[in-house]
Amino acid sequence: MNDCLESLPHVPEVGDLAKLQAQMLRPAQNVNMDGSFELGWGIALLCFGLVPYLNAVLPKSVWASPWTAWIGYLPMVCLTCAAFAAYGIPRMIKRFITWPRTGYVANPNDIKLIQLVMLMVFGSALGFSLTLPFILVAEIREAISRAGAHSDLHSIILHGIELVVCATLAVYLGRKTIRKRQPLPTAYDAALINQGLGRTAAGRKCLRGVRFTLVLLFVGIPILVCGGVFGLMYLNKSAMRHTEIQWPQLGILSFLVATNAILYLMGNGVAIKQHPWKWLVLAILVAGPIVVVPAIPYPDVGPEMTPILGPFPPVMLSMGLVWCLSGAVTLISFIWHNPLPPIETP
């Protein structure tokens, strides 16, 4: 886009604006220059993927006590670890490795720890608020059909109180946590530049290129990736241990893999130019689960859920491992190319 702006003839200010724009975009573009986001997200995925395996390996008494079972103790612990890994690991890497080399910078949209905690409580409260009414309705129906059962009444009252508390929390925290992100200040009015570009043949060609790229990025890539993964999984269905095709399983898995591929592409927007090997990682990220799903045993997530949710843990483990490896290589490359500056005494 900047080349396009500079190619606009007879408008010297456009050059200044383009330079200004490029300068202002740099802090946001360099957020993942050290691979910290990849490592954080990779470890979060590993946490998610490990839950069912831990469920299978650890003794039931760890999480199945009456006090902890109702909140899904172990999944909640792993979910919390995953959220803090995605938040804390990039912060730690930045603090101890990146900032001493490149200098400290705080981006306006960086999430703070208290905001993360509030967001997690809000998410849990919202989840319970949405699911508890279904449980309550089912319990009330059962209580009506079996009139006079005291244990049912206690359970209904308990769930009713939980619903009120969760809904109140969700409403209160929702207003505090869901905030409009501060927009990155831009140097120029995009509509104005477009108007200028449209006046020359070179500018029109440039605009077509930009539009095509945008369409490809936001529509084409998600469809292509999702379609590719879906197609490969369909072809590989015999290896998925089910004679009949599990459409929800294929659909959700494809969506998960495609989402991760797009996240990887977006997270490495600028870094992918410096590290072309990330294209290969992207291909492994997409194709890896298709190879991994049949090779790794599914954990037992319940007789009804295993056919659909069974392949998720191995897929998450494989994607988490790819994210982590990619992040580690990026981090090593960053450390290699950015030695610590000499310390000067004041």
Add this chain to the structure above:
Amino acid sequence: MNEQLRAIAGLDRVIHEPGRMMIVALLAAVEECDFLYLLRETELNKGNLSSHLAKLEEAGYVEIEKTYRGKLPQTLLRLTPPGRAAFDAYRQRLNAALVEHLQVLSGTSKST
């Protein structure tokens, strides 16, 4: 003086200098940063960067805070609210100058 020249003449001279424009543009995009970060990003030398920062601080556009990170000294820099307002005004002026140019350009292309 036509509108086009007036728009350019009205640009804030403190910000319009290329080195300072780079510094202010970077600071506008972040919450705060330290001296080392600006040094790397602008590729200015320490003396130039210091003198530009001193001018911006004198104009009230930049806040400089000397602090310590562990035992190491750290100079934190952030744009003040008047600095942010001045930069917004500067961008609007540049855009206005561009509008004028585009109007002139469209006028000449129609006449040809």
